[in-house]
Amino acid sequence: MRAIATLTVLIAAGALMAAAALGQQVRRTETGTVSADEIEYDFANHVFTASGNTQVTILGKHNAQMRAPALSVEVNQQLTRILVMEARGPVSFDIVTAPDAEGTRRRIRVSASRSATYRDAEQTVSLLGDAKADITTLPEGSVEAAHLEGESVVIDLANSTLTLKQATVEVTTEVEEQEEQQ
Secondary structure (H helix, E strand, C coil): CHHHHHHHHHHHHHHHHHHHHHCCCCCCCCEEEEECCEEEEECCCCEEEEEEEEEEEEECCCEEEEEEEEEEEEECCCCCCEEEEEEECCEEEEEECCCCCCCCCEEEEEEECCEEEEECCCCEEEEEEEEEEEEEECCCCCCCEEEEEEEEEEEECCCCEEEEECCEEEEECCCCCCCCCC
């Protein structure tokens, strides 16, 4: 059953990619793959629902992987854009951001007990319920790191910001030691 659900999504994704490629002058691609025990598509409302061992992988400007028990994905009428994606928890999310103005990329690993919602119009990912986020600067092995906990986390992909509510933050940075003068 899982293989059939994955195959259905891959066929739909192929159709999405073909439609997007035909309508674009400048080509930039993003690939999304959803696998689950069961996937259903509501033609009238343009909504995919997935349940059981759900995993989403997105490769493009931001690379991301999400796992959750269930999710729903609202797409546009042409099936070329994800408008809203909501996962019901517990949810784990791993994202590598696009380079910022200085070329720095960050790995953000986030989890939440209740839900995670991606909104294309705002370019945000919102996590609710016992949210935890670990942020490291790439390449991995860098000393720069932050651990954040809060009731909710909002990641603004367009502006490269992260906002927490009812939060605590722990930051680790490399400190240069100065030699003692004698």
